Amino acid sequence: MRELLGYGRTLVVTAVDAERDTVLAGLGLGSQPPDALEAGAPVVVVAAGVGPAAAAAVTAQFLTAAVHDGTPFDLVLSAGIAGGFAGRVEIGGLAVATESIAADLGAAGPDGFQSVDELGFGTARLDADPALLRALRLALPEAVGGPILTVATVTGTAAAKETVEKRHPDAVAEAMEGFGVATAARLWPATAFGELRTISNAVGPRDRAAWRIPQALETLRDAFATLSGR
Numbered sequence: 001m002r003e004l005l006g007y008g009r010t011l012v013v014t015a016v017d018a019e020r021d022t023v024l025a026g027l028g029l030g031s032q033p034p035d036a037l038e039a040g041a042p043v044v045v046v047a048a049g050v051g052p053a054a055a056a057a058v059t060a061q062f063l064t065a066a067v068h069d070g071t072p073f074d075l076v077l078s079a080g081i082a083g084g085f086a087g088r089v090e091i092g093g094l095a096v097a098t099e100s101i102a103a104d105l106g107a108a109g110p111d112g113f114q115s116v117d118e119l120g121f122g123t124a125r126l127d128a129d130p131a132l133l134r135a136l137r138l139a140l141p142e143a144v145g146g147p148i149l150t151v152a153t154v155t156g157t158a159a160a161k162e163t164v165e166k167r168h169p170d171a172v173a174e175a176m177e178g179f180g181v182a183t184a185a186r187l188w189p190a191t192a193f194g195e196l197r198t199i200s201n202a203v204g205p206r207d208r209a210a211w212r213i214p215q216a217l218e219t220l221r222d223a224f225a226t227l228s229g230r
């Protein structure tokens, strides 16, 4: 297995097994030995679970274990399927995050929503590593770049979508893990962070039957095949 984009060692964090297996297929790996982390495999792909908390916990565990083993990760990617904002990225399309934003991290009150930034409690926005972002956009020119939102609850009504779009007019997609992975990556400043998503559905009124998961997974597989130079 070759390095990804010239980075020495890479951790790819997905939410569910289907996404992990798709990334592995794109990399030309049918499966991964259970000791891939400890054995120092150049690319490790893990399904951490759905949501920012699981993503942060598992990413921190893997990054820390690798440092203690003397084989730290140089790159960590949050990857998987996502909802796309209509008109910005199409179903089956590819999105790359310029930043990952915890869109529902804050306080709701009579005057509306305030992010943790506005409340003075830190930040809900974490940038992708600039050099990594350049490399991703060069390797995947078809990818739409912009902020990707992380939510703990999928946006599932027209009213909620309108609210989110007003708050984040330039967001291209919404998923549930990127900000969690980025938060863990910040613990290890030498590890570059990025988020890559393929679009299974449009953000808006929830209609699970309309999700085009196979199409999104195909794009995810192709993106990782490209990144691995296959």
Ligand SMILES: O=C(O)c1cccc(C(=O)CC[C@H]2O[C@@H](n3cnc4c(=O)[nH]cnc43)[C@H](O)[C@@H]2O)c1
Pocket (backbone or CB within 6 Å): 015, 016, 018, 019, 049, 050, 051, 080, 081, 082, 083, 084, 151, 153, 154, 155, 174, 175, 176, 177, 200, 201, 202, 203, 204, 213
């Ligand atoms: O049922 C399947 O075969 C299957 C295969 C791959 C992935 C799934 C998921 O349900 C993944 C959940 C994952 O998807 C992200 N996601 C997708 N669309 C949205 C959205 O509109 N808003 C927020 N998140 C979305 C999210 O990151 C979840 O973790 C099923």
